[in-house]
Amino acid sequence: MKKLYFLAIAAIVALTVVFFPQNEKSAEPRNGALEALQFLSDLQTYPSGKIPEQAQYAAWQQARRMPVSAENFRNTDPWESMGPHNRGGRMLSTTFNPLNPQTLYAGSASGGLWRSYTAGEGALAWERVVTGFPVLGVSCIAFPPNDSMTIFIGTGEVYNHLAAGTGAAYRSTRGSVGIGILRSLDGGQTWEKSLDFSMDQEEGIWDIVVAPSDPQVVYAATTNGVFKSTDGGDSWDWVLDVPMATDLVVYPTDADKVLVACGNFESPGYGLYRTGNGGQFWHKVISNGLPSTYRGKGQLGMAPSNPDIVYASFGDGFTTAEGASWLCRSTDFGQTWQLRNTTDYSKWQGWFAHDVAVDPQNPDKIVVIGIDVWTSSDGGLTLTQTSVGGTGFSNPPPQGPDGVINYVHSDVHDVNWHPTEPDVLFVCSDGGIHRSDDGGFTFASRNGGLQTVQFYNGFSTSPNNPQFCLGGLQDNNTIVWNGDLTWTRIGGGDGSWTAIHPDDDNTFFISSQYLNVRRTTNGGNNFTSMVIPGNSPTAFIAPYVISPANGDVMYAGTALVARTANGGDNWVASNGGNALDGNPVLSMDASWQDDGVVYVATAPYNGNRGHVFRTDNNGVTWPNITGDLPDRFPMDIAVHPLDDRIAFVAFSGYGTGHVYRTEDAGYTWEDISEGLPDVPTNAVIVDPLYPSNIYVGNDIGVFASVDNGATWINYSEGLTDAVMVFDLKISADRKLRIASHGSGAFQRDLLEVVWTSANEIDAEAWQLNVWPNPAKAGGTLNVSFQNPSPGKVGLRISDASGRTVYQQAATPFAEGNQELNLTLPDLPKGIYTLSLETEKGTFGQRIAVF
Known part of the structure; x- marks a missing residue:
């Protein structure tokens, strides 16, 4: 066995940016999840293809040491939640308190750990658990069988790892970074590191099992193989080095008998492995009842009433085409297998979303999940689809339901039977958590207060109405806020950029991936699709803006920039119909004074770095003003509201400055990010009333400067652990608003100068x-x-x-x-x-x- 002291993977790979396909629409279902996760991976790792050692964790530690207030500025109240509380984002896992199953824990993809004391029932059922660490993705949660005080959580959402190898372009498919396994010994009040992956945060944990027969023995399935602890998580041994271990089961009466599924994206050695001696020796299971090849991952489900019976689910698909699924069964704890069903329930999500779980009392009664929910009462010989996905209710109440009686959001990640109530089970999907009381035939949402939606860039807030804003979500459409904690869904697909007319709130624009833009002129009752000229490549989350100086003028970016002067009725390609540099446009902003002045930035593509451009003649020409800006993804541009010669650019990645300012229309740039944490930075905005006040949002929180970027404070008070801030906007009533990727939306007062005159009152x-x-x-x-x-x-x-x-x-x-x-x-x-x-x-x- 290999004793773990630290993990370091030294693989060097060539970066291939893969989230910019051709403009042509595909007739097949597109794997938006794959493209979205590759998008996030590329933002974090370009140009090296790797996250530096301890980078995010070290940045978080730096942020904790930063001041939280600015001299001569009023202290403001902490961030307050804007919701949504009536719809969930991508959830990965649920686990019951073993001594009180009314207490339910849930892990989100990038919004941390959550807990409900009512098993998810009610409008305010959920609270986020503060761990004291930068926890974003929580992939698994485990308790010892008879101990409600000891809790293990696995962090990170990593579907492929550099060390795994793929033979394809999918070099690293990651949602959020992890720091390994955390452990609590006091019921979740305080937490400590158990298995420390903070040296290499590209690693992730996929499953943790505490051996029922010996709670000191704990196994963990990780992106780097299987780890084992024999002292309750104090120390760990690396017992299997086959990469991408995704699921495991431990025999209830013998802590040495373990079955594990390894592999994703055809990683080396993929398959099922079995040990009978606690991991000293592993046998790769070869059986005619198992698929000989598959490209996705494997998932396992053991029958609690007969642990010799184990089911295995395998997926194959990960492109726009449907793949294949295999449901297999063993009656001797994984030594031999029988193929039970080849219904393709995982389709194109074979690498991402499927699983199998067995009824606690009946080993033939199973629930299989993939794109939807399927049930079987004969051990998997027949499968019946019992849920429908698609679109739920537009404005569900926080306590649910959020769709028809058998609605479950598509892309189902986890299924968990209630330990004591027959026929009760919970499923996790890209739309939160749902409960079934009849064994998986009907469902009701359990998302009250579960604030885990994943906003993208392109959030909008009305310049006239403080209670109107909207933004696009990962796999959850575009949603609208009208002043309370419930948000209304509009549009479809992955929500993308939005825009509100500066003079008319009834006219606004929404979009889905690859610049599919739609306009409403009646407050969202009807929408019209925009026909926008463009060239490939197009960014997955592609930008467009309305000119604040003239609400009829808009700009939209593919590889070229299109312009309309009549509110979107007609669009023309700018720059003589030519692309700016052949790369996809990723961010843009327009002058507040002149509708002919716009800044845009392109993303790196196919070995070519990105650039920043500016036009001051309505797009007739676009001079390249990149200068010495860093070679990273330019995530956001902010033009100063009172002087369009002043602009700011925020950059993702690591190892360079993250915020740059020009005061001469891009002829020169100044790095103003000294003192900021070195993490991907996604948003920047300047306060028009206090032009020296700058706010930035990055992968761990919000930071502010009141001296034009000379010094910075941590402005994250009220945000738990770490929050991936993807956009910043200022509301009509001077609230700073954040759209986060995994924690919903928040708002907070802007920093204001303290009044000092004797005749001025409070x-x-x-x-x-x-x-x-x-x-x-x-x-x-x-x-x-x-x-x-x-x-x-x-x-x-x-x-x-x-x-x-x-x-x-x-x-x-x-x-x-x-x-x-x-x-x-x-x-x-x-x-x-x-x-x-x-x-x-x-x-x-x-x-x-x-």
Whole structure:
């Protein structure tokens, strides 16, 4: 056996970016999950193809040491949840507390560990478990049989690993990085490392089993093989080095008898392995009842009532075409096998989403999952599809249901029978958690409070209405927020970029993968598809923007940039119909003052680095302004609202600066990321009222600078453990909003300067609110405040020199909430101060005019 002290995989591979296919639409179902995970993998590892040792963990440790407040700025309340609480994102596992099955634990793909004390029942059933570590993906959860205080969790969502080899382009298919196995000895209150993978965070854990006959013996199926502990997780031995171990079962009365499934994407040595001596020797199982070759993964299910009976599920598909599935059964704990069924239940997700579980009392009664849920009462000889996927209800209540009586979101990852209640089982899918009370024939969602949806870039918030925003999700369409914790689904597929008309909230745009854009002009009641000219390659999550200066002008990117001047009715290719550099456009932003000024950035592709371009003539020409920017994925661009010569670019990857600023339209760039954690950075935004205030979102949280990037603070208070922040927006009422990949949406007050004048009173007590902010010159401005007692109130707007540019004389106002609506004069763009002048003093707020 090989004693584990640290793991280091030194494989060097050539990076092949694979998430930019041709524009032509496929008639077959496309494997969006594969493309989405490859997209994330490439963002993290380009150009080396590998995550540096301890990179994410070291960055998280650095973030914990950073200051959390800025001098001369008000301390703000922590981040508050925006939901959604009525729909879940991709969930990987569930496990019952062995002594109280009403307590249910669940692992998400990139939103951490969750717990429910009501077995998922209710509108607020779930809470996130704080581990004190940067835990994102939780693939498995395990307890000793009679111990509710000891908990093991496996971290990371890794379907392929560099050391495994593939013989194909799928060099690394990963959702979120892991740090190994964590253990709690006090029921989840505190956690510690058990099996430490933080040196090589490309590793992942897929299964943990505590031996029923000896709780000191623990086995773990990992991307690097099988590990075993004989001291309850204090130390581990590496007992099988076949890569991509995905599932294992341990004989209940003999901790030395283990059966494990290894392999994914045809990794070396894939197949079933069996040991009878605790891992000292392993025998690869060869049987006519097993598939001779397959390209996906294997999953195992042991019959609790007769542990000699074991089922194995194998998948083959991982492209746009359907593959094959094999359901096999053994009656001698894996020595010999019989092929029971070849119904293709896993289809194109043979590498990703399928499993089998056996009824606790009846070894012939099984549930098989893949794209959908299937049941059998004769040991798998016949399989009946019992669930339907597709589209659920548009606005389900948090307590469910979220679809018809047998609805389960497609791509089902885990199935778990209740230990004491007959016919009760739970399944995990890309749409959260569902419960069945009749053995898998009907289902109801159990997603109340399970905030795990995965937003992509391209989140939008209305510049006029603080309670309207929308964003695209992994495999969960586009969803709309209207002010509460429930969100409404619109659109289909993987939701992608969105955009809201700057002057009309009823007109907005949604999209799905590869720039399939649709427009509504009636608040979402009807949508029209846009016909946008483009060239291959196109990014999986492809960008488009509406010009804030002119809501009829839009830009959209494939390998070239298309432009419309009539709200999307007609599009033309810019740049003379030529691609910018042959690479796919990945990010863009438009000037707030001039609808002809746009910045775009392309992603690396086929060995060619990405670039940044700017047009100031409506796309007639696009000068390359890349300069000395780093060779990484340019994830986001932010144009300063008051000066389009100033722009920011955020970069993914490791080992370089992550945020760059230009003040001369791209002629020169300055790295302003010194002091920021070195992790993939996905979003950047500048506060228009305080132009020196910059916010960035990365794979572990939110960070802010109040001195133009010279120093940074950790602005993540209220976010648990680590949160993958994919986009940042500022709302009409000056809330900073984040769209995260795995933890839903949050909002928090922006940093505001502390007022110091002796005659200025506490604005917070008056609850002054101004929107939209920034505001258009000549446009409408709304002002609300809470008047503590009857009295006269006046209003004044002053420019930076103190000169009054607008004034309303003091008039009587009653006690309570008051609202004013005024039309701004045609002011020059800039920062102004709006002041309320009351009988008790004066207080105010900055506003930006563009």
